[in-house]
Amino acid sequence: MKATVPVTVAGLKTACSQCNLVELCLPFGMSENELDRLDELVGARRKIKRQQNLYRAGDPFEAIYAIRAGSFKTDVLLEDGREQVTGFQMTGEILGLDGISTELHSCNAIALEDSEVCVIAYAKLEELSREVEGLQHQFHKVMSREIVRDHGVMMLLGSMRAEERLAAFLLNMSQRFTARGFSAAEFHLRMTREEIGSYLGLKLETVSRAFSRFQDEGFVAVQQKHIRILDSAGLKRLIQHQPCGR
Incomplete structure (x- = not known):
């Protein structure tokens, strides 16, 4: 019951x-x-x-x-x-x-x-x-x-490439956590990468590669489901098709 x-x-x-x-x-x-x-x-x-x-x-x-x-x-x-x-x-x-x-x-x-x-x-x-x-x-x-x-x-699904979709997703989650009084830069994702992929129209392997690239580029630090956004401006530039060099 x-x-x-x-x-x-x-x-x-x-x-x-x-x-x-x-x-x-x-x-x-x-x-x-x-x-x-x-x-x-x-x-x-x-x-x-x-x-x-x-x-x-x-x-x-x-x-x-x-x-x-x-x-x-x-x-x-x-x-x-x-x-x-x-x-x-x-x-x-x-x-x-x-x-x-x-x-x-x-x-x-x-x-x-x-x-x-x-x-x-x-x-x-x-x-x-x-x-x-x-x-x-x-x-x-x-x-x-x-x-x-x-x-x-x-x-999001109709106009963005895979990495752009994930970047937009992370920025959206950051905004939603911020609106609730939590940190904009550090949060825990309750969903799995497979579920993120399903939502974004991406395969699990594609989501994993995108997370790895974001870490290599210094955009985020990822420990399992714990996310730290290190360079939100870089993620935004990625979405806006601007050069990501700093």
Whole structure:
């Protein structure tokens, strides 16, 4: 059985203070009476063990999920049996939007480490959006950010060479860690190189060669999944097709 923990309004204010969904859960200007109704929106927290599914493709869509702690990957099963990674999500980001249109989830969401999510019942979200001014608008802003991110990935895969894709991926991860108050230059990647390759449309061997080249060039220092970015400007020049000599 999946463990769930009830959430209080006071707890929500603390838990969401660093979350990208703060605009959704605690819209600016909400009255105290409206804040009291947040228990209807976020009714539980769910703990997900590493490698456990939050949901699977084909599961009924009932909620979206704000990642309170940990990280996830989403993937789909291709016709030939291979898994195609479609995204990596971390603390403060959302999961589950894939199920809105068909009311069935179209991908799998799997924890990359022991994680915790806030469960936002979609039916309650729609109901509360009709009663709380501005909530629906804020939710649309959250969805728009997800669309923009997806478009960024499409540009990444469609216009960049292998090493450029990996450089862009590392810089993106750096930016996302920075936004959460962590170091921009040193972080731990929870996903495997094979999963990175699947996401970037690259073979495992290609990802490994690119990491080796980045180390040789002095762009990064890599120890298993631990990454230190030594020359972010060099990675940016690589993406911008500029000479990398210093």
